[in-house]
Amino acid sequence: MQEQQERIIKINIEEEMKTAYIDYSMSVIVSRALPDVRDGLKPVHRRVLYGMSNELSLYSDKPYKKSARIVGEVLGKFHPHGDSSVYDAMVRMAQEWSLRYPLVDGQGNFGSIDGDSPAAMRYTEARMKKITDEVMADIEKETVDFTLNFDDTIYEPTVLPTKIPLLLLNGSSGIAVGMATNMPPHNLSDTIDAVNAYIDNPDIEISELIEKIKAPDFPTGGIIYGYEGVREAYETGRGRVVIRSKTDIEHTASGRECIVVTEIPYQVNKAEMIQKIAGMINDKKIEGISYINDESDRNGMRIVIILKHDAVASVVLNTLFKYTQLQSTFSVNNIALVDGRPRSLNLKELVKYFVRHRHDVIVRRTKYDLRKAEERAHILEGLLIAQDNIDEVIRIIRAAKNADEAKTNLIARFQFSDLQAQAIVDMRLRALTGLEHEKLQQEYDELRKMIAHYNELLGSESMQMQLIKDELVEMKERYGDKRRSEIVLTAEEFNPEDFYADEDVVITISHLGYIKRTPLTEYRTQSRGGVGSKGSATRD
Known part of the structure; x- marks a missing residue:
């Protein structure tokens, strides 16, 4: 009993709860729920x-x-x-x-x-x-x-x-302890253009990067409705992106209007969404729909919402956007691990940390290639010397009792290194032919060129950055594709003047103060037997 009591350590429960919970939360944050900013x-x-x-x-x-x-x-x-x-x-x-x-x-x-x-x-x-x-x-x-x-x-x-900025391309979502991340996916071609613009000018403004990367690009397509949330997300790392389904208004064989949905918002479950809409129709929460049908097949998505005779398609559609998942919001919260610590990141920081990682990879890869090339060149030097003195090399090997003695004698005679001597002892008879000598000399000359190139690359940061850019452009050529999500500005973001074409017009004013604007293109030269092109048909 005495022994047992000595093994019990008294601690403050408040302190223990605190440290245990902090350890747990750090473990979830670092090794489970959050992506690394470098490989995403x-x-x-x-x-x-x-x-x-x-x-x-x-x-x-x-x-x-x-x-x-x-x-x-x-x-x-x-x-x-x-x-x-x-x-x-x-x-x-x-x-x-x-x-x-x-x-x-x-x-x-x-x-x-x-x-x-x-x-x-x-x-x-x-x-x-x-x-x-x-x-x-x-x-x-x-x-x-x-x-x-x-x-x-x-x-x-x-x-x-990774050669590609995966965190931007595929996004990520995860719930840690005390923090969560939700990052949208992007288009590869746009993203690579943005990364290359940053490499050309590390002081680039976020607004200039946005010109390249424009907006998220969701795998399910859809329409990004409104731009303010996107801009905010890129500038601060947090924002709300509104996504709408892609819809068309068609007519059935009987002449009734129907709304056809071909793309739905990201992360929306199609079957659940249709079920909820059907429920709202049954509960009379949404008026004007006679029934809804899922006609999706292997060629793509197609949800058909057939309207009642007296319903106005645009009114029903706006009601659906308001009350159902035909419109949803993606809350952007860019939190990722930077050097093992969670940080909230804006667009420029996401690009910066990827470039930093890629630069590190290229430098380490070049050092590795250089080391391997130098090791091979070293052995080739030995083999070439041996081939030039082949009779003596054969005499030394034949005179030796075993391989170790042969190596020792070769090193003493020609000052070979241990590696070179081993390579000569392991050399096959076919290496004695003239053709093999030519091959070795050719390989050695190639290696000398490569070693010079690697040394030059390691000495020049601008060359390293250019290499990152070249590899990214290659990725864009191989895997780049068109955007799937369209961007549409909301009514508040429109400038009324954007609705009218910039063209020459003729303004006609009548005696009673009526005014009419006619595009100049509508005034045509009168053809033979014509009735005249109308300028105005309202008042004198």
């Missing part, structure tokens, strides 16, 4: 992609593997949490309505925009998308830091060396 990924997504590329080699040109195999790999090596958390993260990376640029190429049932669940992981298969190969490019060249996994047996990357 949370730990679970990074681990899934690393598991797919490095451990299973599931690049875009390799055959698919079972999702259960991928999830098992990630769980066992890197992510000690539930299998559903890993599979759900992987599924979301494969859904075209969730990510603007999906990173996983899924085969099988990966859910739907109606909220259907994906098939179990034993039925689906996956591999990486082509664009994901660019996210993982050069990871083997010591471009990023690695850290030990949960049981200290394997190394995993702390960040990926």
Whole structure:
């Protein structure tokens, strides 16, 4: 009993609650809920992609593997949490309505925009998308830091060396403790133009960046209604973006008007939205609709809302925008981890931290390439000397009792390094032919050029920045596409003068003070037998 009492340590519960909760919240913030500003990924997504590329080699040109195999790999090596958390993260990376640029190429049932669940992981298969190969490019060249996994047996990357600004392209959302993040996706071509504009002029204003990147670009399309919230989000890191469905007004065979919806706001569940509208029609909360029908198929979305005879389409549509999810708001809150700490970021900061990361990757990659080139050149120097003195080299090797003695004697005779001597001892007989000598000399000359290039690159920051730009332009050419979300200004943001074309007109005033404006283009020369082009038909 005495022993047990000595093992009990008395502490203040208030202090313990405080420290325990702070530790927990920091753990959630740093290693679960928030994306890293550099590669735009949370730990679970990074681990899934690393598991797919490095451990299973599931690049875009390799055959698919079972999702259960991928999830098992990630769980066992890197992510000690539930299998559903890993599979759900992987599924979301494969859904075209969730990510603007999906990173996983899924085969099988990966859910739907109606909220259907994906098939179990034993039925689906996956591999990486082509664009994901660019996210993982050069990871083997010591471009990023690695850290030990949960049981200290394997190394995993702390960040990926991505060639594209993933955080801006795909956005992110997550709820941590005491903070949350909600970042919208963007168009690749626009984003790369903005990043390159920043590289050309690091003092660029946010307003100039906005000219390049314009507005978010959602995978489900839709119409961004109003620009004030977008501008605010880019300047401060917080703002509200209003998204409207894309609608057309058509007529049925019987002549009734109907509203056809072809695109809905981001993150809206189509089936739930239709159900709610139907409920409101039944409860008489929305007047003027006779019925609603979902005619979506593999060619695209099509929701048809057929109106009653006396209903006015524009009035019904505005009511739907007001009371249903045909219009929704995306609350932007740009919070990401910068150097391991959560920060609220504006557009320019998001671009800046990506460029900083990419610059770091390029410098580290060049150092690695330089080291490898120098190591190979060093061995080639030895092989070329050996080929020039081949008779003596053969005599020394034949006279030696074993390989170690041969190495020692070669080093003593020709001042080779240990590596060079080893390479000569390992040399095959075919290396003695004249053709091989020519090949070695050619390879050596190439390497000397590459070494000079790498040294020049490492010595010039402007060359490094130009290389980042060139690689980004290449990404834009390969993966760039058109915007999906249109931008429409709201009534308050319109200038009344914007509604009228800038053209020459004729103003006619009658005796009674009536006034008429006629575009000059409507006055035409009278053709033969014509009745005359009217100038006015109101008063004298």
